[in-house]
Amino acid sequence: MGTRSGKASQVVRWCLKPVLWLLAAAIVGSPGGLLRTSLAGESQGVNASTEKIGQTPGQPSLADEEKAIHKLLDENPDGETRLALLIVLVQDYFDADDPADARRVMESIVDDARIPAGRRSLTASGLALAYAVENDFVRSQRLVNQAKTLADQTPAAELETLPEEPAYEYLAAEAELARRALNQHDTALRKVREAADLARKNLDNPLLSEHRHEEAANQLLDEVDHLVDLQTQNNRRTEALNYANGMLWDIDHDPRLKPDAAQRARVEVAVTIALMSNDDYDGALFWIDKAIKGYQDAGVLPYTFTYADALRLRLMIGLATNRLADYKADADAFQYAASINPVVAKTPSKDERLSVILATQGNWPAAESSLSRVLAYNLKDQGAQSPFVKYQSAMLMLYRLEDPERKVSESDISRYVTPMLGQNDDWDASGSAGAFVEDGALAMCLSRLMDDGAQGQALAFRIAELFHMNATQGAMSDGAARLAALTPELRSLVEQEQMARRAEDTERMGLSGLSARLARIGTETTGDKGNAIASVNDAEKAMNASAEDLATLHARINKQFPEYRRLVSPAVPTPEQVGAALHADEVYVDFYVGREATYAFVVNAKGALHAIRLNVTRTDLKKRILALRNAFDAGVPPRRAGDLAGFDMTAAADLYRLLISSIQADIEGAKTVYIATSGVLSSLPFDVLVTAPATDLASAHWWIATTMPVRIPNASALVLTRSHPATHAAGPLIAFADPSFDGRDPATIAAHPANGTPARAFPVEGGAAAFDYHRVAPLPETLDEATSIAKTLNAPGHSVLWGKSASRSEVMKRDLLNDRVVLFATHGIVAGEVPGWHKAGLALAYEGSGLRDSVLTADDIVTLRLNADWVVLSACNTGLVTGNAGDAMSELSRAFFAAGARSILLTQWAVESRSATQVTTGVFRTYASDPSLSKAEALARTERDMAGGKEGELYRHPYFWGAYALAGDAAR
Incomplete structure (x- = not known):
């Protein structure tokens, strides 16, 4: 979000034009500007009137036109006719560069009870979005409320005639209002996610019409880049990458989507954004090149926002990789688009856009000066935790690092990096990230610090740690929210913290507005300067009080619930x-x-x-x-x-x-x-x-x-685990094995072959658009493995749950604090591996809906309360990652650590069943036989024995023993 531009009225016009076009298309199948042609099915009198209004010099003024249209409205109770007439008037006010009257007429559309509710809802959402862009938040909120009420009143029959689902539109307006008025980027993400979830639900609903399915598909395709952008701004990097890659898979495999060339390019833009936020700029460059070529092939005009934004992303990639000078042509095209399209001129701000253009020319001081202006404004208006402040700070750091005439010192880098390291009691609980170029700035800082001696290298080490921590932060934040929901005292503190944070944001934005007013009084020598100064002082005191309340609450939470703090804002150790x-x-x-x-x-x-x-x-x-x-x-x-x-x-x-x-x-x-x-x-x-x-x-x-x-x-x-040693649990084991993926329990435990069992591979059908959970391959041999481990640990028979009992709901309701070993012998699901599924998880017994209620996900795991020396994930792919930049070792392992596990034994590929039993049972037999052994040494001896041929020549191969990796605290 840049500075508030004087072109706001033009921006509002461009925001509202799509609303007019959609409503007009819904009435006559053509853009609103063409409604002066005959209106199909209406009276000749209406046709004649609409043809002669305000087209050439010498014709009636707009005031006269409005009177004429109101006379026609008095004569025509039909809602569609009334809407068509008012759209003509709105368009003419826009053409006369009178957005205020255009908005006034659009509000009359919203208030006209004779016009169908769905069309009024769409109009209200468009106006709400426009007012939010113009920072008129009171009107925007009023119109959002009207849009929601009207959407609820829209009958099913009208939904079949609308160009958009009203709920999609008011959720978009709510998101923009939350982001701009309240600085609540998490709320904005939630609203846009809600719209995507609704679209996916509608797409999957066989009872809806083809028209509704098409609307749902378009919603998913047209908003994919916006949703991924918000995910990255909320530091949900892995989620963003999984979602973008999932949509990339969908457009090639799901025949219901039917993307056109421009929509396919939007998905490619989404992948670009996700890769940029995951430190993969080479991959991002590949996809943005592909997207821009797609826009060109689709005939997208070079001054449209989508095209210009793609150029901007390529410029940001150039900045992050120190190759900005290679993209001067993009900078020229970006500037041209801004000169034509006021939406491009507004987003990003003029100062930010100018800074990038200057940087492509090698004019680094001027680029820094221009960017510093908008950064100072946003810092004052939104605070240091705003994602816009964070990415612009990263841009500024890159300008300095890439300026050959400027010497960036270690202390300069330290001032930039230290706030991200989370060492203080008063931590960053916003959950926001800069995205785009933040990783590029960190990587360049790390490289520069390597030449700065021991102190610089120590800071470089902490930057490397920050990369690892950021990779799975989204899943940890979800887990923190669920943990708070389950703990009443913590929930109360978190709610107070959120209120205090939002109060600080409100006070800051109010202070910014009052300071701007005071500055105007100072330059214009008008207004009561004394009262203005007093108002600024009062607002500053209120903001400082909110900041103190926030710091106090952070200190309380940190002391009483350190595990929550570790989830939302983990500190990077020295x-x-x-x-x-x-x-x-x-x-x-x-x-x-x-x-x-x-x-x-x-x-x-x-x-x-x-x-x-x-x-x-x-x-x-x-x-x-x-x-x-x-x-x-x-x-x-x-x-x-x-x-x-x-x-x-x-x-x-x-x-x-x-x-x-x-x-x-x-x-x-x-x-x-x-x-x-x-x-x-x-x-x-x-x-x-x-x-x-x-x-x-x-x-x-x-x-x-x-x-x-x-x-x-x-x-x-490791530091946190060892700084809070816990008493070992008394119970030996709880195991979940051989889940019933089809929801049925076998009558008896079958005998399983001792040799030749194939690897436990998760079934993924490359050409399928949907996934049938009932077809997951059963794992009867995992019951043998769990039973063998139970015997080794002298655990009672009821410690092993299988069949329908090995379910997600059973895991979630059990008290696991008293189990030293927690075993899951089942399939692991990698995020993005299954169509429509974007989370890492463990496949457990079928509970009615398949993936949605039968998979134990990372954010489920975070809310478990464990005191386990070992968590064993004897399954396929529980430790596998895709290799895409940003993937951490495993979301599952990070989640189990957050839940209280001290170490995790996990698999990195589809294990073969007999060797799996040999490894896991061997590890626990070795560990139990020698109290002096660490967990690492117990696994090492087991793997060394197999590699040395102790279990037979076949099992020397690392396929059998190398699949297992130990993670976490490997000491005794």
């Missing part, structure tokens, strides 16, 4: 804090993979940090990891002893050389190496790396022979 949490035989390694280099940060138990730049790019790593994973992801276990079965030992050795060999001296002697990653490295199974090239399994020198890699979402997870 190397010294990480070292204090490590044991003597442990080391922590953070990998950040950048576009042009990879960075490794090693922290030992003394808190010493070694930071190193590795000469390997993201593209190269992705290629090698894909080569390594190919044999595993195929889902076909090796059949013959000694057969490599596609396992690429060269890739395994190369990845060790590129990533580990340079830090080998730092980790020498460590029994456990904690590894934090995000993005492409999240898909790397570190356990299967070899320290030197080999040609066969028997001669392979596995890295796990000397140390055990343990995955962890970030250092904060």
Whole structure:
């Protein structure tokens, strides 16, 4: 949101034109500007009147025209006719550049009880949106209320004639009103999400007509980029990427959508935005190039908002990657669009747009000066937590970093980065993010700091940690909200916090308006300056009081409910804090993979940090990891002893050389190496790396022979776990296995083959538009696995729940605080793997609706109360990520940590059942037999035994033992 422009009235006009066009098209099948032609089915008198009104010089004035139209209205009670006449008048007022009278007439449409309710609702929503853009929030809210009331009164028959569903439109207006009037970006997201959910529901409803289905499809397609934009602004990066990729899949596989070329381009824009917010600018550039070409092929005019916004995104990609000078032609086209279209001129603001244009010319000081003006205004008007302030701050940082004449110091970078690290009691609870270029600014800061000595490298380490924490923050925020809902005292504090935060926002915006008024009095020498100064002082006191209330509430929540604080705004620890949490035989390694280099940060138990730049790019790593994973992801276990079965030992050795060999001296002697990653490295199974090239399994020198890699979402997870040690639970086990995916229980437990069971792969049909939960492959052998572990742990038989009892509702209602081991032996679902499903989860027993009520999702898991030493996810893909930038190790693992798990044993590909039982049972047998062993050492011994041939030559292959990864606190 930029400064309030003097072109606001023109912006309102452009906002309202689509409303006029839609209403006109609904009446006569043509744009509103053509309504002077005959109105089909109406009287000749009406036709004659509409043809002669105000077309050429010398004809009656608009006032006379309005009188004539009102006379016709008096004679015509028919609602459609009345609407058509009033639209003509509105259009003529617009053509005369008189938006105030145009809006007045449109309000008369809203108030005209003879006009059908649905058309009045659409008009009210359009006006509400226009007034919100013009910052007339009182009128906007009144019209939103009218639009909702009229939508409720719209009969089903009229819905069949409308060009849009009224609910879609008033939800859009509500979203814009919340964003602009209240600075509530979370509410704006909720409203736009609500519209998307309604559209999806309507699309899936077989009782609705083809017309209603078409409306629903268009709503999903036309709003996809807006929804993804709001998701990124609310720091829901993974959700945004999953949703955008899901829509990309849908437009190619769901025949109900039928996107035209321009709508397909909008989906590609959505993917671009999601990738930008996930630090993948190369991928974003591919998709925005494709989208712009799509707009061109579709004949979209170069000054339309959608086209201009695509150009703006490409400019932002250029800025984030230090290649802005390559896009001067885009800057010229962007400026041309703004000169034609006042909506483009308004969004973004003139100062922001000018700054980007100046930057493409290499005029960095002028670019910084121009952007600083709008940033100062937005900071004053919206506060530091606004996503607009955050992304503009990132732009400003990039201007400074990319200016060859400017020396950016470590302290400059620290001032920019430190507020994001969440170290203070008064944290950022807004949940907002800058999106677009924020990751680019952080990556460039990290790279620059690597050359600034120990202090700069320590800050670079914390930036790398921030990348990992941001990847799954959306799921954690959802879990925090549900946790608050389940805890009355916390719920009360959170509600007070939200009220105080919103009060501060209201006071700030009021102060901004009063300060602007005072400035006008100072320059115009009119008005009562004394009263204006007093009003500003009073508003400033009120805002400061709200800020103090907010800080007090944050301190209270932090003290009484630290787990809530860890979910909504986790703090990034220093190397010294990480070292204090490590044991003597442990080391922590953070990998950040950048576009042009990879960075490794090693922290030992003394808190010493070694930071190193590795000469390997993201593209190269992705290629090698894909080569390594190919044999595993195929889902076909090796059949013959000694057969490599596609396992690429060269890739395994190369990845060790590129990533580990340079830090080998730092980790020498460590029994456990904690590894934090995000993005492409999240898909790397570190356990299967070899320290030197080999040609066969028997001669392979596995890295796990000397140390055990343990995955962890970030250092904060380890520091927090060890700073709050808990008493171990008394009960040995609770297990959920062999869920009934078809909703039926078998009468008896069947005998299962001991050998040759295929991998547990989740069924995904590439060409299907919908997913049938009943067709999920059953997992009877997982019951054997769970029963075997129960016997090893001396757990009673009722500890293993299976069939219909292994359900989501059963998990959610159980008290799990007394179980040391919590086991889920079932399919894992990766976000985006199943059509229409955008969450990570565990497939449990069918409960009536399939995916919606039968999958235990990450935000479900956060609300569980655990005291588990181990959570075991013995399923396919519970640890797999797509490799897209921004993916964390697993949303599921992060969720289980938030729920109270200390460590998680999870699988990275579809495991084979016999080896799965051997690994999990072996780990617990080894762990129980020696009280001195850590969890990492118990897994290491089990994997080493299998790799060494103890379970037979076939099971030397890493397909069988390398699937398992240990995450979290791997100590005893």
